[in-house]
Amino acid sequence: MNKLIYTLFLTGSFLASQAQEIRWNTPGAGNPFIPGYFADPTVKKFGDTYYIYATTDGSGAGFGPSQLWCSKDFENWTLMPMNWPDSHWIWAPDVMQHTDGTYRLFYCQPCNLYEGVAETPRGPWKNILGESEAVLVPDRFVKNAITLDGQTFVDDDGSVYLYWGTWGIYKGFGCGAGKMTPDLKGFTETRLIPNTEVTDFFEAPFVMKKDGVYYFMYSSDSCHDSTYHVQYATATHPLGPYTYKGTILKTSADGTIHGPGHHSILKEGNDYYIVYHRHDNPHSTRGFHRQVCIDRLTFNADGTIQPIEGTHSGVGRFAKSVLTSKNLAFGKPVKASSYYDENFLPEYAVDDNNGTLWRPLTMGQEWIEIDLQREETIRTVWTQFEYGTSYYQYVIETSTDGKHWSIFADRRSNYLAGSPMVDFGKVKARYVRLTTTGTQKNGFAGALWNIKVFGAYETSSPQLWMGLSGADWNGTEWRNDGGMLGGSFQLKAGQVSLQRIDGQEAIVLSPGSVLEYTSPVLTKDREHTASVWKHENGKWTSVSADGYLTTDGVRIEAGTEPLTLTNFRYYNWKQEEAEKQYDATTGLVRIEPSARHKQGLVVSVDANDFTAGDTVMYILNKGMEGVFESQNEPVVVEEMQGKKAFRFDGKQYFRSGFPLPATLRDNAPYTLEAWILNPEVAENECVADFTSSHDELEKIMLISGTEPRCGIVNHYGWYEDVGFKEAAANAGQWLHVYVCFDGRTECVYVNGKLISSKDIQLLIKPIQFVTLGRNAEGEWAFSGYLHSLKLWDEYIPYKKEH
Incomplete structure (x- = not known):
């Protein structure tokens, strides 16, 4: 079979597989429930929104920007930046809401713990102790407790406890723990929970309470391989002493649920769920391409926890789907320019499974084409690339006959990272083709977890729809390359020039000049936040951009004086005041794409x-x-x-x-x-x-x-x-x-x-x-x-x- 042009026509056998045993590559499988490489997940629900805070993985050593995933239905997730910390070594983040209404972020670097404070679960964050790198818990703060993997527990009386530790397997070692002061800046008491109480404690402590019993859960053995597993102990006090009970979760017999561990617990109604990471399939060499999964946690009548058989099915949605239309690409025939090997087949891009990946053979321009099997109205395309924290440049085309193509979305100069990447339009077509043309980083192929096609405008993902600085002016148009909507402002009248003013790349509209941007989903009546930096009276000021919004886009018109602008932002959700203030002082960042021209x-x-x-x-x-x-x-x-x-x-x-x-x-x-x-x-x-x-x-x-x-x-x-x-x-x-x-x-x-x-x-x-x-x-x-x-x-x- 020719790998250069690989064609697979999926018929009834594709859908029939759903009725069979759910395996790691079964279409529609619910685990992993996040599309990407993330580890050490903490799951939280604030208001009507679910959040996953996790280590950004897949980059070799847990390096990556601080990000979170959010969802209204626990099925469709959006990746969002957290705007702090400024380090790219963010391990095991945990977020809680304090009694004063603020949110507290705990994360670690080897071997210190840090604490941030914010007004929203998304940030922006600042270090609670002042300086960005001020340490809350230094290494060996508790004797024989190596500092890592901080996790909070809030008791019934509102008392907050913090647990941390790694490599607690040595004689006399274990997990550090402490009751925090009311302001969460220190501790009123601390204790070493020794490995004589929590057998083989290695890392990732997590404490919860049920029916008066404190459950201390933790991970043992090596996170790099199949030995990693979750164990637990119980006590009548949050600081112990604890009594060891046994293993909860371990590698499956067939090895496809591999090295599960470093978990947290979600209580939904009267039900409990364990959210954990496991290794990708096929397994990576280092075990640092971990993915986030969920399974039900069941308690016996005597309070013990039943051992969990990890699944590929997951648990499904917890609320009504945020989607209003079906995925037209699911299970449809696909063609691709190439595929890497039998573990990364083209059909994996249309199977709605976050554990399978289509990977092309090369790092160059590669394409995948979907046959919807009949003409459909296409309004939205969601693309979930392999690495959501890095940007991809691509073009999406559509065709009625597979021969003549028109551009649906041109993102060849995109520099916005995200998952999903969302593109809107309105066309009737049978075929959809995506071609990756560039990447932020060398050695990142245009690999896809999923590509989804919808007949409705699916606008539920909270994202930056428009992000333009002066650097996005190309001489004839103002390109929205830093915003999810793509496209550009067109010059309708007058002149626009690019100038550097007071440290910012800016556009200057001469008097009477007009710039217009249109989009089928952009209206002033939709919930949003819009702002722009305007240069007036010798300084930059962030102001509301609502006055520029129209019924179908944006119109910027200079009056009798020149108009100087940069950092135009439009979010499809309502920001909190702290987020607006952050944008008012933080300009858009443009990172150049990876070098494409090989020298040999x-x-x-x-x-x-x-x-x-x-x-x-x-x-x-x-x-x-x-x-x-x-x-x-x-x-x-x-x-x-x-x-x-x-x-x-x-x-x-x-x-x-x-x-x-x-x-x-x-x-x-x-x-x-x-x-x-x-x-x-x-x-x-x-x-x-x-x-x-x-x-x-x-x-x-x-x-x-x-x-x-x-x-x-x-x-x-x-x-x-x-x-x-x-x-x-x-x-x-x-x-x-x-x-x-x-x-x-x-x-x-x-x-x-x-x-x-x-x-x-x-x-x-x-x-x-x-x-x-x-x-x-x-x-x-x-x-x-x-x-x-x-x-x-x-x-x-x-x-x-x-």
């Missing part, structure tokens, strides 16, 4: 360019323009077992005088090839370090060492690194090393033999220089021979002729 061979050094006996201080790079310059002693070119080679003895190292291109940043595909010979192999010797940063997953290093974990390729990632168990046995012999990474799977070959193939995720930062003979930190000196070294900023699969 970027590093190439070869000893054949020299004569045996040469003493070399400078090595010309035959990839990008530039040279490598010795930082200490020169290398000597020697003939070694039939190959010319640069001889390193541990004293020499070189640094490039050029940076590597932006096409290698983030999770970008790359290919590395080298010939190395090491007479005596030490534990770690760095042949080449292609990166200048040094944090986790920010490295691409070629190693010649005996370290079994990272002796051949090192990314500073325990699960992503690759060792070569035969390194010592191959001392004194030429090794041909070939590494190729396509943005998902990295394959490592040594002398033509595949020694590693696994999915990884990289976080490569801008590369200022490349180092030969040591790593960028000046460590792990290489003492051996290098014949040639090449690096490409693209994926080139291994072929025998290499």
